[in-house]
Amino acid sequence: MTTRSIALTEHLRKLGLTLEGEGMRQLVELLAQSLIELEATEKIGAGKYERTDERTTHRNGYRERGLDTRVGELSLRIPKVRQGTFFPSLLEPRRRAEKALLAVVQEAYVDGVSTRKVDDLVQALGLSGIDKSSVSRICRELDAQVEAFRKRELVGAYPYLWLDAVYLKVRQNHRIVSKALVIAIGVRDTGEREVLGFALGASEEAAFWKAFLRSLVARGLHGVQLVISDAHEGLKTALSQVLADATWQRCRVHFMRNLLARIPQADKSVVAALVRTVFAQPNQTAARQQLAEIARGMQTRWPEAAELLRAAEDDVLAYMTFPAEHWTRLYSTNVLERLNREVKRRTDVVQVFPTDGSVLRLAGAILLEVADEWTVEHRYFSQSSMQRVIATILEPAEAGPRLAPVR
Secondary structure, three states, X not given: OHXXXXXXXXXXXXXXXXXXXXXXXXXXXXXXXXXXXXXXXXHHOOOOOOOOOOOOOOEEEEEEEEEEEOOEEEEEEEEXXXXXXXXXXXXXXXXXXXXXXXXXXXXXXXXXXXXXXXXXXXXXXXXXXXXXXXHHHHHHHHHHHHHHHHOOOOOOOOXXXXXXXEEEXXXXXXXXXXXXXXXXXXXXXXXXXXXXXXXXXXXXXXXXXXXXXXXXXXXXXXXXXXXXXXXXXXXXXXXXXXXXXXXXXXXXXHHHHHHHOOOOHHHHHHHHHHHHHHHOOXXXXXXXXXXXXXXXXXXXXXXXXXXXXXXXXXXXXXXXXXXXXXXXXXXXXXXXXXXXXXXXXXXXXXOEEOOHHHHHHXXXXXXXXXXXXXXXXXXOOOHHHHHHHHHOOOOHHHHOOOXXXXX
């Protein structure tokens, strides 16, 4: 055995190879290439320039193929054949390894790991690393899944709809600009919540919101009875034109911030406590009465805030025309704010996106991941309570008249 080892070592030295470092990589590469050539000869039925009766096809050049191993990346040449196909069995496991590596890179990308850090991650797996362009190319394979998710048909009615935007930095024409990623989530008539759609635009102007809402309607969105959002003028204008039959609920959390911005710092806690008593009422009639009383009390000291409170009465109390067990989830955009924070948490690592497509790819992958989680969760609202929304909403005597559509 010792004699054979010495003979092998001497033979390697003559070839200029060693069993360490680059020599080991070259040795493994030479062995792998030899195995590929032998298998090709068996497949073709003849060696190079050999004439045999068993020949089934002819060689037709080579294609280059890299193979990452523990000793480094091997550069292999795969023989091409004129008839049929040939792929060496040595590389068959590589297909599974490539899928595993692809999954790791994609998952890291979706989890907010920067493309520069992915190289370190790949090297930790024992591979030679991947450059930025390779990571981006791999991640583009997510596009098909994201695009199918964005354009899927919306089936069934969606009585509740939440809308909001988060701003991300994107490179455009050699400048860095802030763009609005708008997201829509809804609750179906059966009580499940879904991510309905998302889009990227220059700003939250009315034309952009209108195009986004129309795209949702074109995919099947219907039956919307309540839309919950912030008081953005562009969004309100778009809602009045695309979802004119729906009632608009102004996010209570955003409204309170706007209201308290008109109150001196020393008085903010007192006013906030007073206004919260409006929302603690058992029905809309009592809430309206309480709001009117508080507005009268505020008129002398804080007239601007009192006027804002009166003007927002219909919009901030819209949720009270729906089942009481839904109120805590209907009066604000909190459900969408949490989703926005998750998107921001993962996109903040990127800081500046190179293109609009890269934003939609990453945001879409995150939202698709969230959508998968929601499918296995309990219903957001019970099915029986949603049936009341579809049929009668609430009795007028109990909750007051149904509000007018969004203005």
